[in-house]
Amino acid sequence: MSQRANTSPDLDCDFDRVxxxxxxxxxxxxxxxxxxxxxxxxxxxxxxxxxxxxxxxTLLALLATILRASSGAIRYGAIESKDAPAALRERIGVxxxxxxxxxxxxxxxxxxxxxxxxxxxxxxxxxxAALDRAGLADRADDPVSSFSRGxxxxxxxxxxxxxxxxxxxxDEPFTGLDETSAAALIGRLRGLxxxxxIVILATHDxxxxxxxxxxxxxxxxxxxxxxxxxxxxxxxxxxxxxxxxSQP
Amino acid sequence: MMxxxxxxxxxxxxxxxxxxEIAYTTLxxxxxCVLVFAFALVRDGRAPEDGAAGILWIxxxxxxxxxxxxxxxxxxxSETLRxxxxxxxxxxxxxxxxxxxxxxxxxxxxxxxxxxxxxxxxARLLAHPLWLSAILVSGTVGFAAVGTLFAAMLVRARSRxxxxxxxxxxxxxPVIIAGVRGTxxxxxxxxxxxxxxxxxxxxxxxxxxxxxxxxxxxxxVMTD
Numbered sequence: 001m002s003q004r005a006n007t008s009p010d011l012d013c014d015f016d017r018v019x020x021x022x023x024x025x026x027x028x029x030x031x032x033x034x035x036x037x038x039x040x041x042x043x044x045x046x047x048x049x050x051x052x053x054x055x056x057x058t059l060l061a062l063l064a065t066i067l068r069a070s071s072g073a074i075r076y077g078a079i080e081s082k083d084a085p086a087a088l089r090e091r092i093g094v095x096x097x098x099x100x101x102x103x104x105x106x107x108x109x110x111x112x113x114x115x116x117x118x119x120x121x122x123x124x125x126x127x128x129a130a131l132d133r134a135g136l137a138d139r140a141d142d143p144v145s146s147f148s149r150g151x152x153x154x155x156x157x158x159x160x161x162x163x164x165x166x167x168x169x170x171d172e173p174f175t176g177l178d179e180t181s182a183a184a185l186i187g188r189l190r191g192l193x194x195x196x197x198i199v200i201l202a203t204h205d206x207x208x209x210x211x212x213x214x215x216x217x218x219x220x221x222x223x224x225x226x227x228x229x230x231x232x233x234x235x236x237x238x239x240x241x242x243x244x245x246s247q248p
Numbered sequence: 249m250m251x252x253x254x255x256x257x258x259x260x261x262x263x264x265x266x267x268x269e270i271a272y273t274t275l276x277x278x279x280x281c282v283l284v285f286a287f288a289l290v291r292d293g294r295a296p297e298d299g300a301a302g303i304l305w306i307x308x309x310x311x312x313x314x315x316x317x318x319x320x321x322x323x324x325x326s327e328t329l330r331x332x333x334x335x336x337x338x339x340x341x342x343x344x345x346x347x348x349x350x351x352x353x354x355x356x357x358x359x360x361x362x363x364x365x366x367x368x369x370x371a372r373l374l375a376h377p378l379w380l381s382a383i384l385v386s387g388t389v390g391f392a393a394v395g396t397l398f399a400a401m402l403v404r405a406r407s408r409x410x411x412x413x414x415x416x417x418x419x420x421x422p423v424i425i426a427g428v429r430g431t432x433x434x435x436x437x438x439x440x441x442x443x444x445x446x447x448x449x450x451x452x453x454x455x456x457x458x459x460x461x462x463x464x465x466x467x468x469v470m471t472d
Contacts, residue, residue, distance in 0.1 A: 064334055068471060085471075090336040100331035102259070104266040109259075116255045117335040143266075159331075 014091060015077025016042040018063065018167055018198055023072035025058055032058040034222040035072070040167075040198045040215070045189060047209050047231075048202040049238055050219035056202035057097075059219075060169045063200060064094050076167070090118065093165035097172045099156035103145035107136055107155045110144060111162055118163035130158035150181035157188060168192060170201040174208045182208055206234045218242055249344065252337040256345025261352060263322070270318045274357050278311035279364060286368040293370060300371030301431035305387070305424055307361055308354065312391055313413050315353050316399040319346065324403050339467040347396045347462075354388050372435045379434050379444050386451035387427035390458060391420050397462040401469050426450040 018040040025033040033055040040046045048056040061067040062074060065085040074081045076088050094100070101110050111127035120126050131137045134154040144152060153173070160168060170189075174182050189199055189212065203209050209216075216231040217224060218241045226241045264270055285303045289296055323329035332342045362380070366373040373380060398415050402408040417424075430447030433440060 066330065066333060066471070086336050086338065089334060092334070094331075094334050096327055096330065098327035098330075100328055100334075101326060102263055102328055103326060104263045105259070109262065113255060113259050114331070114335075117252060117332070117337060119336065 015079065015166060016196075016198075017077060018200070019075040020059070020063070021073045021075065023059075023062060023069045023074060025055075025062060025067060026070045031222050033062070033069075036217075036219070036222075036224045037072075038215070038217045038224065038227055040200055042166075042196050042198055043193055044214040045193050045199040045201065045212055047213040047216045048200065048219060049204075049206070049209070049216050049234075050225075050242055053221070054219035054242075055222040056219060057171055058222075060094070060171050060200070060202055063167070063169055064092055065089055090163065091166040093160035093163065093168045095156055095160040095168070095170045095173055097175060099152050100159060101144045101152060101156055104143060106141045106143050107131060107134075107147070108140040110155060111159060114159045115162045120163060126162055130162055134158045149176040150178060153177060153181060153185065157185065161192075165197070167198045167200070170199070170203075172203055172205075173201055174203060174205040186212055206238055210234045249338055249341040252335075252341035253344040253348060256332070256342060257348045257352070260319070260346070260349035264349075264353065270315055270322075270353055271356065273318065274311045274315050274353065275360060277314055278307040278357055278361055281307045281310055282361065282364055282368060290369060295369040295371065298428075298432040298435065300365050300369035300373060301428045301435065303369065304361060304365045304373070304431060305427045307365070308358060308384075308388065308427075309391065309417070309420070309424060311357050311361075312350075312354055312388070312395060313416065315350055315357075316392070316395040316416075317409060317412055319350055319353075320399040320403045320408075329400070329403055333470055339470050340463045342470075343396060343400070343462060343466040346400065347392055347459075350392045350396055351388060354392060355385065358384055358388065372437075373431070376434050376439060376444075379439075379448075380431065382448055383427060383430040383434065383444070383451065386448060386455055387423050387430075390423040390451055390454040391416075393455060393458045393462055394419050397458075397466065397469070400466070422454055423451065426454070 020036055020038050023033060023036050024031065036059065038046070048059055050056055058067065062069055065081050065088055068082065079088065081088060108127050108131065111130050112123045115123035115126040131140045136151060136154060139151070144155060147155065173185060177185065186208065192199055213231055214229065216228045216234065218226045218238065220242050228237060231237055282303060289299055320329065333339065362373055365371060395416050399412055402411050405411055426447045430444055430451070433443040433447065
């Protein structure tokens with residue numbers, strides 16, 4: 001958690017917990033998220049688990065402050081998301097299903113650009129360090145379009161972490177990764193947890209999430225069905241909680 | 249704010265230099281448009297009076313629509329617009345950055361279009377280059393200011409390619425009229441500075457109103 005951006009020095013928006021409190025989000029008449037509550041604390045990995053349309057991505061967008069809740073509140077420490085969204089975004093990193101990278105730019109150019117966007121005065125240095133962490137220093141000046149999915153994912157993760165966020169949000173981070181890349185990503189996420197970050201990830205990949213999560217929030221049709229701490233046997237728990245009696 | 253805007257402009261221009269996609273398609277489209285009008289309207293080496301001014305602005309507006317659409321389509325493909333909005337910088341800085349990038353591309357196209365129109369329509373377009381630059385730049389700013397806001401708003405709409413011109417052209421009618429009349433005034437044998445100043449003032453007012461409006465509304469329209 002280093003190299004903080006400095007775009008709002010008058011407002012300290014650091015936090016050690018994120019509380020989602022009775023949050024709902026409607027799109028017209030459709031209720032994407034309905035009265036969901038959970039808590040993510042520093043040094044934990046929280047999984048949002050549920051079938052398609054359960055509201056996982058909407059919840060991540062709400063946590064990223066890119067969407068406003070129709071009702072309820074999301075608190076980052078003592079600060080509510082609507083009070084200082086820009087200052088909070090300085091502390092939030094997002095890795096979406098799409099990787100948020102410019103394919104025409106090189107890995108270095110992408111990282112320098114995003115470091116600058118977060119107000120890092122030493123964007124070149126931050127990009128160099130990020131490339132080393134991703135193990136891509138030798139491919140730093142190749143365009144991202146020439147990278148494999150796993151390599152792009154590594155660059156994208158470093159992009160999301162380039163400003164040392166307190167909260168990392170990941171949407172389906174294991175999609176398209178081979179076993180080695182997925183294992184490397186899991187290792188990186190564990191490292192972030194150990195450094196005190198709050199990691200919230202939405203995934204369908206229960207096998208990979210097994211043993212990684214400190215807390216699993218099970219969602220169905222936009223509602224929180226159950227929250228389980230240190231879940232074990234994730235697939236069977238998922239089946240019994242999310243599908244209940246409707247599945248054999 | 250200007251630091252982030254500059255970062256975005258530099259990034260957009262770097263991407264464009266690598267791909268040359270927007271520059272080539274915009275220029276090809278605008279030149280084709282001018283050529284079609286030249287073949288249709290120029291008879292025995294004589295073009296309709298003030299026709300060159302109209303053709304120039306039609307080509308700029310049509311090429312502008314293409315530039316706006318492609319610029320935001322590029323940000324949509326890898327969801328990078330969302331990444332820009334996820335940053336802590338004011339959303340207005342993102343707007344200014346995209347606007348300046350689009351302006352650079354459109355002004356580049358105009359640099360090629362003006363001599364071409366002057367040549368094909370035998371028009372005195374380059375008789376007063378400073379006044380022409382002022383009219384073209386202020387008109388392009390107004391058009392791009394509205395267009396950048398609408399293109400960003402429509403980036404997630406399925407029918408964005410249809411909706412953008414439907415919304416953009418009616419809103420920018422004052423720019424088109426002032427641009428055409430101001431440019432036509434510049435081509436007269438005896439320049440009436442007062443007439444040019446009137447149309448230029450109208451364009452500058454339009455720019456001030458719509459840039460302010462866009463800066464004020466961009467945060468809200470891009471949040472949800």
